[in-house]
Amino acid sequence: APKLLWIKENLPNVFKKIETILFTKDYIAFKLCGEIATDYTMASRTMLFDIHKLKWSDYICETLGIPTSILPPVKGSWEVIGEVTGDASRLTGLPKGIPIITGGGDRPCEALGAGVIEEGEVNIGTGTGTVFEVPISEPRPDPHGLIDCCCHVVPNTWEYEIIINATGESLRWFRDNFGHEEVYRSKEEGVSPYELFNRMASKVPPGANGLFYYPYLWGARAPKFDPLAKAVFIGFTHAHKKPEFIRAIFEGVAFQYVETLQLIKRLGVHVKRIIMTGGEARSDVWNQIKADIIGMKIEVPKILYAAALGACILACIGIRAYKDFRLAIRNMVRIAKIYEPRPEVHTRYAKIYEIYQRVYTYISKCFKMLSEI
Structure with a gap:
């Protein structure tokens, strides 16, 4: 319009x-x-x-x-x-x-390709940014006007699309500005520089030794909804090295999930199952951190770029290769890995998250001042 x-x-x-x-x-x-x-x-x-x-x-x-x-x-x-x-x-x-x-939009197709078509299921589509794709059984627009409510690609189903800015982009930004050594080493080893980041982050304990990251490189959409928000590293000292910064990025992105899931609950959806697709889901370390932080099991399908699979499922339904969507999903969507939250780690993260949120209340007061420079 x-x-x-x-x-x-x-x-x-x-x-x-x-x-x-x-x-x-x-x-x-x-x-x-x-x-x-x-x-x-x-x-x-x-x-x-x-x-x-x-x-x-x-x-x-x-x-x-x-x-x-x-x-x-x-x-x-x-x-x-x-x-x-x-x-x-x-x-x-x-x-x-x-x-x-006819086909459909990328995010609803991604949800379908992840097998997410019923209320209570959520697909977390990761990449440059992240979108929580949340099917609902009837149109229930957000009364506050913050969350998009649109049609799903399956009949008689709608979905919330909740966007978190700069998730995978935060790691790419760090790679491009501070990861030159890892980029060089990755070419020697024949692996992605992100795999080297995974190894480094895995050696750092939960909480990144007191280093927090807020991933608002171009303002905040969900869960903070503050266009003036800025990305912040806070808490680092001379003792912090590159692995702590990478771990802080992993955790800072995952912390956004906690409040986003609370937002979904306020919209009247009880989340029972979480699937995750897209580029970030290639990282076992990051996936486990996310499961530990939200305290819920995360399933990752074999086909991470699920939008293409969703389009394929639509074609199969259209030519009647399968009689309905559930049968198509049972035959075409495969879960490759499951990440279970570790209770003791989740308990530790819950305490860290409380501090993370309290710190945000203080730094958020600076954003308007910074925008006036």
Whole structure:
């Protein structure tokens, strides 16, 4: 909606010529099969869609002056919308007649690829940032307007998408600025520099010897929701070395999970099962730290980049290779590793987390002052 409004206000002649708005995946589908459509997950992220009635909102569109006629028909993410045409076949090499599925947004597809489709299950999709993907059985928008509520790729299901900024990015930032030695050594050993970071962090006790990290490299979304927040290392002395800083990053990211899970509980969801996907899930050390800190079991599937698998599952449902989503998940999603929280370590982390939170109340008062420099 904001982008369309910008075009309407700044490029009115262009806006008048718009015939149809399509998302990237939908434009590709259109070029392949000639059919115009989008799916519920993408429509529900436009701020023009009624997630209760599952249709474009006449009220919102009329208020903003956006004609619903330029918005595409909305279908289920699993539905077949057409077949590869002869022209598309000649251009791409794809056989003519292959079914084209509507598909879905990256995060709902990731949740599906992790097998997360029922309320009480959560997929933690990690990477540059982290998204908690939380299925719900009915649309329940956050009354405070902080958490996105959109459609899932499975029918009659919605999901909260809760974003934590700069999680994996914090480690990449540290590597690029302070990990030159590890990058060089990793080439000699034929491993990732992150594997060397794992080894270093594993030798540091919980609490990183009193060093805390707050991962707000570009402000804080969940759980603090403070755009002025800054990243902070606090507590280091001459005795702290690089391994402590790496351990502090691992722990600082994991500490965000605790308050995020509390936020999910306040939204009325009782979390019973946690799956984790994405790049951070390659680290056994980090996964164990996260399980110890939140005090819950974390399951990691064989396929970490689950969005692609989720899209594959949608295709399987669309061509009826499987009769329903649960059967497809049972046959296509495999859990590779399980990280159980260690009770004694969790107890220790609970005490450290209380201090971590109290320290934040003091340093957060500095953010506004820093923003004025």
